Amino acid sequence: xxxxxxxxxxxxxxxxxxxxxxxxxxxxxxxxxxxxxxxxxxxxxxxxxxxxxxxxxxxxxxxxxxxxxxxxxxxxxxxxxxxxxxxxxxxxxxxxxxxxxxxxxxxxxxxxxxxxxxxxxxxxxxxxxxxxxxxxxxxxxxxxxxxxxxxxxxxxxxxxxxxxxxxxxxxxxxxxxxxxxxxxxxxxxxxxxxxxxxxxxxxxxxxxxxxxxxxxxxxxxxxxxxxxxxxxxxxxxxxxxxxxxxxxxxxxxxxxxxxxxxxxxxxxxxxxxxxxxxxxxxxxxxxxxxxxxxxxxxxxxxxxxxxxxxxxxxxxxxxxxxxxxxxxxxxxxxxxxxxxxxxxxxxxxxxxxxxxxxxxxxxxxxxxxxxxxxxxxxxxxxxxxxxxxxxxxxxxxxxxxxxxxxxxxxxxxxxxxxxxxxxxxxxxxxxxxxxxxxxxxxxxxxxxxxxxxxxxxxxxxxxxxxxxxxxxxxxxxxxxxxxxxxxx
Amino acid sequence: xxxxxxxxxxxxxxxxxxxxxxxxxxxxxxxxxxxxxxxxxxxxxxxxxxxxxxxxxxxxxxxxxxxxxxxxxxxxxxxxxxxxxxxxxxxxxxxx
Numbered sequence: 001x002x003x004x005x006x007x008x009x010x011x012x013x014x015x016x017x018x019x020x021x022x023x024x025x026x027x028x029x030x031x032x033x034x035x036x037x038x039x040x041x042x043x044x045x046x047x048x049x050x051x052x053x054x055x056x057x058x059x060x061x062x063x064x065x066x067x068x069x070x071x072x073x074x075x076x077x078x079x080x081x082x083x084x085x086x087x088x089x090x091x092x093x094x095x096x097x098x099x100x101x102x103x104x105x106x107x108x109x110x111x112x113x114x115x116x117x118x119x120x121x122x123x124x125x126x127x128x129x130x131x132x133x134x135x136x137x138x139x140x141x142x143x144x145x146x147x148x149x150x151x152x153x154x155x156x157x158x159x160x161x162x163x164x165x166x167x168x169x170x171x172x173x174x175x176x177x178x179x180x181x182x183x184x185x186x187x188x189x190x191x192x193x194x195x196x197x198x199x200x201x202x203x204x205x206x207x208x209x210x211x212x213x214x215x216x217x218x219x220x221x222x223x224x225x226x227x228x229x230x231x232x233x234x235x236x237x238x239x240x241x242x243x244x245x246x247x248x249x250x251x252x253x254x255x256x257x258x259x260x261x262x263x264x265x266x267x268x269x270x271x272x273x274x275x276x277x278x279x280x281x282x283x284x285x286x287x288x289x290x291x292x293x294x295x296x297x298x299x300x301x302x303x304x305x306x307x308x309x310x311x312x313x314x315x316x317x318x319x320x321x322x323x324x325x326x327x328x329x330x331x332x333x334x335x336x337x338x339x340x341x342x343x344x345x346x347x348x349x350x351x352x353x354x355x356x357x358x359x360x361x362x363x364x365x366x367x368x369x370x371x372x373x374x375x376x377x378x379x380x381x382x383x384x385x386x387x388x389x390x391x392x393x394x395x396x397x398x399x400x401x402x403x404x405x406x407x408x409x410x411x412x413x414x415x416x417x418x419x420x421x422x423x424x425x426x427x428x429x430x431x432x433x434x435x436x437x438x439x440x441x442x443x444x445x446x447x448x449x450x451x452x453x454x455x456x457x458x459x460x461x462x463x464x465x466x467x468x469x470x471x472x473x474x475x476x477x478x479x480x481x482x483x484x485x486x487x488x
Numbered sequence: 489x490x491x492x493x494x495x496x497x498x499x500x501x502x503x504x505x506x507x508x509x510x511x512x513x514x515x516x517x518x519x520x521x522x523x524x525x526x527x528x529x530x531x532x533x534x535x536x537x538x539x540x541x542x543x544x545x546x547x548x549x550x551x552x553x554x555x556x557x558x559x560x561x562x563x564x565x566x567x568x569x570x571x572x573x574x575x576x577x578x579x580x581x582x583x584x
Contacts, residue, residue, distance in 0.1 A: 100568070101568050102567060102568065104560060104564035104565065104567050104568070105560065105564065196545075197543070197544045197545060198545055198547070211542060211543045211544070237552055240547065240550045241543060241545075241547055243545065243547065303533070305529070306529065306530060306533060308526070309526060309527035309529055309530050310530065312523060312526075312527060313527060313530075320504060324505075327505070328570065329570075329577060329579055330568075330569060330577055331567075331568035331569060331570075332568075332570070333570070334570035334571065338580060339580060340580050340581075341579055341580050341581075341582050343580070344579060344580060345505040346505055346506060346507040347507055349504075349505055349506045349507070350506055350507040350508065350509075353506070355512075358506055358508070358512070358516070359516055359519060359520065361504050361506065362497070362500050362501060362504055362506070362516055362520060363520050363523060363524075365500050365503050365504040366495055366500045366520075369499075369500065369503060376527070376530075378540055379530050379531075379533075379535060380527075380530060381540030381541055381542060382533075382535035382538040382539070382540050382541075383530055383533050383535060383538075384540070384541040385538050385539055385540060385541040386533065386535070386538060388541060388544060420519055420522075420523065421519075421522050421523055421526060424523075435541075435544070436544055437543070437544020437545055438544075462544075462545065
């Protein structure tokens with residue numbers, strides 16, 4: 001019984017909770033037991049608090065017994081990437097800088113999940129401050145891919161993806177700045193959604209690159225992603241970039257929107273560097289949509305080759321500014337050796353930040369520095385405009401764009417750790433979406449001969465998540481890749 | 489590395505307020521040199537007359553009603569302070 005609770009969809013479990021055939025305490029206990037059984041190998045969590053989770057579950061069961069259940073998420077154990085604030089829970093961002101930090105307030109998504117009755121369970125591992133593509137940059141532990149423990153789960157939200165794949169949560173939240181939800185989702189055989197920039201409040205998310213960061217869910221199915229999105233989307237006065245837009249019931253929209261759709265295939269995403277097995281799986285998915293009656297159209301996103309460079313200038317520039325707040329003064333690690341206020345800054349940051357974070361702060365500081373700003377940062381912002389226009393132009397002809405999520409399946413731990421540029425290339429199909437601010441989703445689309453998951457990426461139009469989810473659901477609900485569980 | 493743009497690692501580390509070890513300086517300079525070589529490709533793009541994008545969906549003039557709302561309580565704000573005294577964050581002496 002326990003195993004099946006750890007592999008079922010959010011929709012199925014919510015129905016059992018509602019029917020009274022399952023309690024939140026039972027369900028939460030199954031997650032706790034699963035962590036005890038497998039997390040010493042998967043290492044998806046930086047911390048968990050079973051007692052607190054069971055107390056939340058008990059409260060949910062009482063609400064339900066009193067006929068006061070708060071909705072479909074009431075009693076569902078959900079884990080958060082360790083960059084999203086939950087009052088009185090730790091928030092480390094996988095950094096020594098915040099090793100002892102305890103959140104003094106709730107992120108807006110946390111408030112929304114609490115209001116929906118969710119059991120906030122566990123702090124998922126990540127690359128330090130969400131900078132990385134493999135979760136190897138965590139200061140505390142390296143998360144393994146549940147489908148092959150010698151491989152990475154992707155990143156930066158690797159813990160959120162691996163926890164779900166390993167059955168340690170029913171759904172999780174991550175954040176996506178250049179692919180940090182979609183890439184690990186593809187590597188771990190789960191659904192990962194990055195909504196349109198501004199749809200979900202970033203209040204209470206430890207900032208990496210503010211013009212690119214967006215919170216989003218990991219789930220087993222697209223239907224589950226729709227349920228999560230309905231719970232966490234919406235305008236928030238505490239995030240001045242959050243947008244006032246109508247939030248539909250995304251789950252019921254799945255049934256209303258049936259297609260067929262016009263799907264664009266960007267030729268630039270199918271060139272050199274694409275693994276043949278990934279390419280074949282994506283061609284099969286294209287074939288599926290064609291049989292469904294969708295029009296498949298080749299489109300061009302001509303500035304694709306400049307996405308990576310543009311991203312690494314803009315993201316590091318924003319990061320160097322955002323991470324200036326970790327100065328050793330107010331709420332972070334402070335060097336014990338510091339004798340002067342300058343020491344506090346220089347030494348606390350030297351001790352608190354890991355390699356990749358330091359590297360990105362240095363690069364970001366450089367591209368913003370006097371004499372280089374126009375050549376790097378301003379130019380990158382202009383190329384960003386061209387990248388965005390490519391997508392908007394394609395949407396004059398098609399409803400959504402279909403690509404692989406990643407060029408290859410999960411790579412070996414340690415394989416790319418010494419070479420940042422090679423590591424950055426694993427995000428090559430996902431970063432354009434962040435630069436353009438669009439919604440994107442990765443859906444399980446098969447396995448390599450070695451048993452490694454492959455992800456299909458669908459990219460939608462701004463604020464039209466309901467349409468994007470419907471397109472994704474057409475494929476997802478007709479396949480059962482998510483039922484192929486890792487052997488742990 | 490002759491064609492790589494010059495990255496004065498000492499100067500940049502100073503601006504970034506990070507004390508780097510000699511080993512880190514050598515390693516980062518080499519790794520970032522590679523990254524900077526890669527981003528040189530942006531110089532090929534014709535950006536004449538192109539407006540820069542700071543945010544994908546620019547939201548301007550966000551007004552809030554002039555109503556007081558609760559802020560962070562002092563105890564919460566101080567909760568993670570590495571050193572505090574009399575309800576304030578303590579730091580080494582700034583002015584002699």
